[in-house]
Each structure stands twice: as structure tokens, then as C-alpha cells.
Amino acid sequence: MTAHRPTSKPTAPRPLPPLSTVGILGGGQLGRMLAGAAARLGFRTHIFAPEKDSPAFDIATAKTVAVYDDETALDAFAAAVDVITYEFENVPVEAAFRLAHHRPVFPDANALSVAQDRLKERIFLNNWDIETAPHATIDSLDALVCESEAFNGPCVLKTRRFGYDGKGQAKLNSPSDAARAWETVAGARSILEAFVPFEMEISVIACRDRYGATAAYAATHNTHVNHILSVSRAPAPIAPETQARARALAVRIVDALNYVGVIGVEMFLVRSKEEGDRLIVNEIAPRVHNSGHWTLDAAVTDQFEQHIRAITGHHLGDTKRTADAEMLNLIGDEAEDLTPFFSEPRVKVHHYGKAEARPGRKMGHVTRLLPLSNGRPDGSISRNG
Numbered sequence: 001m002t003a004h005r006p007t008s009k010p011t012a013p014r015p016l017p018p019l020s021t022v023g024i025l026g027g028g029q030l031g032r033m034l035a036g037a038a039a040r041l042g043f044r045t046h047i048f049a050p051e052k053d054s055p056a057f058d059i060a061t062a063k064t065v066a067v068y069d070d071e072t073a074l075d076a077f078a079a080a081v082d083v084i085t086y087e088f089e090n091v092p093v094e095a096a097f098r099l100a101h102h103r104p105v106f107p108d109a110n111a112l113s114v115a116q117d118r119l120k121e122r123i124f125l126n127n128w129d130i131e132t133a134p135h136a137t138i139d140s141l142d143a144l145v146c147e148s149e150a151f152n153g154p155c156v157l158k159t160r161r162f163g164y165d166g167k168g169q170a171k172l173n174s175p176s177d178a179a180r181a182w183e184t185v186a187g188a189r190s191i192l193e194a195f196v197p198f199e200m201e202i203s204v205i206a207c208r209d210r211y212g213a214t215a216a217y218a219a220t221h222n223t224h225v226n227h228i229l230s231v232s233r234a235p236a237p238i239a240p241e242t243q244a245r246a247r248a249l250a251v252r253i254v255d256a257l258n259y260v261g262v263i264g265v266e267m268f269l270v271r272s273k274e275e276g277d278r279l280i281v282n283e284i285a286p287r288v289h290n291s292g293h294w295t296l297d298a299a300v301t302d303q304f305e306q307h308i309r310a311i312t313g314h315h316l317g318d319t320k321r322t323a324d325a326e327m328l329n330l331i332g333d334e335a336e337d338l339t340p341f342f343s344e345p346r347v348k349v350h351h352y353g354k355a356e357a358r359p360g361r362k363m364g365h366v367t368r369l370l371p372l373s374n375g376r377p378d379g380s381i382s383r384n385g
Contacts, residue, residue: 015313018042023081027054030087037304078102154195198268205292206250264289298325335363
């Protein structure tokens with residue numbers, strides 16, 4: 001099926017003035033950095049989160065501590081803000097729809113609904129002729145055995161919802177692994193994907209504003225340890241034409257969604273002598289993204305400011321790199337002693353203000369600034385509105 005470009009355009013009212021309030025669902029490090037960007041632009045922020053010790057509370061102007069299905073709290077929150085966004089994609093879509101009755105919500109609840117369900121996400125992408133790994137719907141152990149036999153090779157079982165950093169996933173090398181994999185996902189509704197023999201994982205941070213203009217940052221090369229992003233390098237070491245195709249693919253997705261805000265698009269780069277470089281989309285994240293943290297220190301406009309610009313009705317900023325960059329996540333106790341990083345003159349240190357360093361928990365990141373390479377296509381903005 002070939003999709004057609006949507007004819008409707010996002011609503012574009014007058015930009016919000018300074019001292020307007022941005023409501024943010026979620027109080028983690030992404031909410032914290034969004035609040036910081038909003039403050040620089042003159043906006044107030046109101047964080048809605050269930051955790052009393054949310055790190056974003058340190059930065060925000062106001063806070064609400066409540067669960068995401070508390071309708072009274074949601075209505076009061078909406079009444080106190082001018083526009084609403086979220087820092088993670090597992091906000092209940094029902095909450096987003098309810099809030100949208102009171103205030104603009106960006107990205108909208110439809111985009112959130114697509115990204116929350118891996119099957120819906122794959123169907124959406126394939127309907128727009130965007131390649132994903134071959135997949136099948138799994139709702140029972142018998143179906144898993146049958147489909148893994150049909151794939152006739154390594155494959156990956158993934159829960160349709162609530163999977164991140166490797167959670168809710170299990171690899172099958174053969175159908176004999178089916179029972180173990182099904183137990184790993186606790187019998188949740190899932191999809192089975194053929195294993196992609198990729199050369200590297202890359203991601204693109206793209207953005208679309210309320211006027212339909214789009215922009216994308218240089219694609220990054222991502223390295224994971226124990227399924228958690230460890231290092232992002234910008235730009236990715238790929239051919240300029242592949243870099244341009246990756247960025248164009250991410251922009252195509254935000255246009256297809258009628259999206260407003262920043263999105264992270266994760267892709268597999270597959271290389272072959274016969275077909276050259278192929279880009280297979282693995283996941284879309286309807287929010288600011290970990291692999292875009294390098295933009296805080298090595299781009300004219302960082303991804304957090306870009307998101308605030310977009311949702312408040314302002315034009316997008318320049319995405320050009322001011323340096324090449326290597327972003328290292330600080331996981332668990334890796335953030336306990338930051339002294340060595342402060343001794344490096346071209347390193348920027350970011351601590352997320354979390355008190356407890358649990359294994360696998362993102363506690364901060366550092367960005368090493370490197371000499372700017374030439375010949376990489378980035379920094380353009382397409383004015384479609």
C-alpha cells in the first residue's frame with residue numbers, strides 16, 4: 001500500500017508569549033532538560049509525575065504529584081498550563097486524549113498511540129512504504145512456535161507495549177527457544193521479528209513545528225551495552241548520501257504523522273555488495289531522545305529547545321553541528337565520581353539530580369567535543385507551512 005502525504009496542516013495559532021506555562025507529563029531527566037530549555041526561552045513549566053522525588057521538580061516552576069489516571073488532577077493540571085507535552089511514550093493515551101479536550105497536546109495522542117504499540121507502529125511504517133524487519137503477531141505459545149519455524153532463522157520476540165532498554169524482549173535462535181522466550185515476556189501480546197544482521201544502529205533526531213516546517217540533526221552511531229545506550233557518536237561514520245537518506249526518512253515519518261515536536265527514529269544500517277546501504281526502521285520514539293543529548297553541547301539549537309520552540313508555536317532553530325561529538329551515558333554508579341571528566345577541557349558534564357544510583361539507571365551523561373568534520377549534510381530546515 002502506498003500512502004499519500006496528508007493534506008491537513010497542524011494548527012498554527014499565535015506563538016505563546018514569554019511567561020506562558022508548558023505542562024510536561026513525566027518528571028525524569030528528559031522532563032528536567034525540557035524544563036531547563038523552556039526556562040531559557042522565558043517559559044514557566046509545570047511537571048505532572050507520580051514520583052515524589054522526580055528530578056524535573058528541581059527545575060520546574062510548579063509540580064503535580066499524581067498518577068496518570070487521576071482525572072481530577074489531570075483536569076486541574078490542564079487548567080494551569082497553556083500547552084502540554086510529555087517526556088516518555090508510556091503516558092496512558094487516555095490521559096493524552098482527556099487533556100487535549102482542554103489544551104493543545106503535542107505530539108498529539110494519535111502519534112502517541114502509534115508509538116506505544118509495536119504492531120501499530122510497524123503497520124503505520126509499512127503503509128508508508130518504510131521498511132521494517134519482517135514481523136508476525138504473537139498471542140500464544142503455539143503461535144510463537146509456528147511463526148519461529150516459518151522465519152527459519154534467528155528472530156526476536158518483543159512485547160507490543162512497555163518495552164525499552166531491552167525489557168520485554170527475548171532472542172530465539174531456533175523454535176526450541178520458544179517456551180523460554182514466551183516465559184520471558186510473561187505471555188504478553190507480542191510481535192516476532194526476523195533478526196536483522198545490521199552493520200550498525202543509527203538514529204536521527206527530527207522535528208516538525210506547528211507550521212509544518214521540518215528539520216533534522218545529523219544521524220548518530222549508537223552503541224549499546226546490556227541493551228542500554230552506552231555511546232552516541234555524531235555524525236555517524238556513513239556515506240554522505242546514506243546520512244541524507246536517514247534524515248529524509250525521519251522527516252518523512254514526522255510529516256506522515258502530522259507530528260509536532262521532536263522525535264527519535266532508530267534505524268538499522270544493513271550493508272551488502274548487491275544492494276549497498278539499506279535503512280530499516282527499528283523504532284520511533286515520540287519525544288526527545290537519549291541519542292540526541294549531544295545536541296546540548298554540539299549543535300546551534302539543542303533538541304530540548306527545539307521541542308519547546310515547536311510546541312509553543314515558534315519557528316525551529318538551526319540544527320547545524322558546531323562540533324563533532326561523542327556522548328557517553330553514565331549508568332548506575334558510573335556517575336558517583338565525575339572528577340576525571342572535569343579534568344578534560346573539551347568535555348561537558350550533565351548530572352540528572354537522581355539520588356539513588358540503581359543498576360541500569362541513567363544517572364547522567366558526558367559529551368566529548370571533537371573537531372568538526374566537513375562534508376556532512378545537516379542543518380537544513382524545510383518550510384512546508
